[in-house]
Amino acid sequence: MIVSDLIIRAVKEIGGVAKAEPLSADELTDGFNILNDMLDAWAAERLLIYQLVRSTYPLTANKQTYTIGVGGDFNAVRPVWIQDAGLINVAYTPTFELPVRILTIDEWAALTIKSQQATQSWYLWNDYGFPLSTLSLWPVPSVSTLQLALYVPTPISQFANVNATVSFPPGYAEALRYNLAVRLCPSWGKQLDPVLANMASESLRTIQRANERFDTLGVDNALIGGADRGVFNYLTGQSTGMRNT
Numbered sequence: 001m002i003v004s005d006l007i008i009r010a011v012k013e014i015g016g017v018a019k020a021e022p023l024s025a026d027e028l029t030d031g032f033n034i035l036n037d038m039l040d041a042w043a044a045e046r047l048l049i050y051q052l053v054r055s056t057y058p059l060t061a062n063k064q065t066y067t068i069g070v071g072g073d074f075n076a077v078r079p080v081w082i083q084d085a086g087l088i089n090v091a092y093t094p095t096f097e098l099p100v101r102i103l104t105i106d107e108w109a110a111l112t113i114k115s116q117q118a119t120q121s122w123y124l125w126n127d128y129g130f131p132l133s134t135l136s137l138w139p140v141p142s143v144s145t146l147q148l149a150l151y152v153p154t155p156i157s158q159f160a161n162v163n164a165t166v167s168f169p170p171g172y173a174e175a176l177r178y179n180l181a182v183r184l185c186p187s188w189g190k191q192l193d194p195v196l197a198n199m200a201s202e203s204l205r206t207i208q209r210a211n212e213r214f215d216t217l218g219v220d221n222a223l224i225g226g227a228d229r230g231v232f233n234y235l236t237g238q239s240t241g242m243r244n245t
Contacts, residue, residue, distance in 0.1 A: 004162040006176060007031035013181035014190045028162050034183050035176075036158040043155035044080055047208035050169050051154045052083055059137075061144040062117065068150075069132035078133055079152035085124050091145035100124045100137075100148075108136070117142045124148075171210055175203035 007028060011017055016027075023031070042048040057066070057074045069078035086097040101123050108125040118139035125136045137148075159166060168176070178200035185192045 001166055001168075001173060002162075003032065003035070003159045003164045003166060004028060006166075006173075006180065007035060007162065010035075010177050010180040010184055011188070013177065013196060014185055014188060014193070016184065016188045016190065030187060031180070031184060032159070032162050034187065035180050038176075038180060038183055039156050039158050046081075046153070047211050048204070049153040049155045050172075050207070050211050052151050053154045054149055054151050056088065056147045056149045059141055059144075059146040059148055061142055062140060064115070064137055064140040066135045066137075066148075067129075067132040068135055069130075072132045074135075074150075076152075077154075078131060079150070080155070081128075082124075082126055082150055082152055084151040086149040087121055087141075088147040088149055089120075089143075089145055090147060091143075097149055102126065103138075108138075111138055114138060115140060119143050121146075169207075169210070171203065171207040175200075175207050178203050 004023075008017075008023055011023060011027070011031060017023060055074075055076060059066075066073040068074040068076060070076070072078075082102055085100040085102055087100050088095050088097045098120065100121060103123050103125045105125070107123075111123075114136075116139040119142055121137040121139055121141050123138045125138070127134045127136070135148075156168070156172075178196065181196055182192060182200045184190075
């Protein structure tokens with residue numbers, strides 16, 4: 001799909017122009033800017049992002065904080081959030097990745113000795129700064145053979161120009177067209193058609209359902225016991241598999 005075609009189809013959805021009528025350069029530019037504003041808003045919506053990307057970054061011994069963002073220590077797009085993180089020690093073959101838990105601000109504040117050093121970091125805190133976020137590791141890694149793996153969402157990037165050719169997973173073309181049409185109504189002086197509004201909302205729900213990821217729930221061992229713990233059958237009122245004591 002070409003970006004200009006997407007804009008033209010959205011304008012036609014609201015009756016802005018006749019089917020055979022082209023858009024002027026100014027009209028295309030206005031539609032393009034509104035489209036990119038919409039993509040910027042979508043980047044903050046978890047269920048509108050279809051991809052998580054794993055990237056690795058080398059760490060420096062005795063360095064605790066790193067900035068991430070364009071021009072930062074980790075020169076990448078600043079993530080809206082970090083889904084997961086891990087630490088890799090490249091001194092070993094094969095290399096292995098140990099999970100790093102991402103702390104909340106309260107958990108980070110509760111660490112009393114923030115400069116504590118060790119050969120392995122177990123926690124990561126993101127201050128969510130802008131335009132650069134600052135990532136802090138704890139304990140401070142004291143070796144130079146570590147890499148930080150970050151699993152971050154990768155939203156649809158804002159389009160470069162109206163002539164760019166773009167492609168998306170199933171469902172996105174419709175959602176982009178109908179939701180752009182909704183956003184174009186005010187600038188074109190058009191009343192929002194309830195049918196169009198419903199189609200825009202439903203198309204968003206379609207891709208949100210497709211992007212929903214379910215976590216695996218766990219149960220603490222203290223609640224389920226070990227191998228000698230019986231299983232209670234609520235239908236019979238009896239437990240099975242209990243070890244005799």
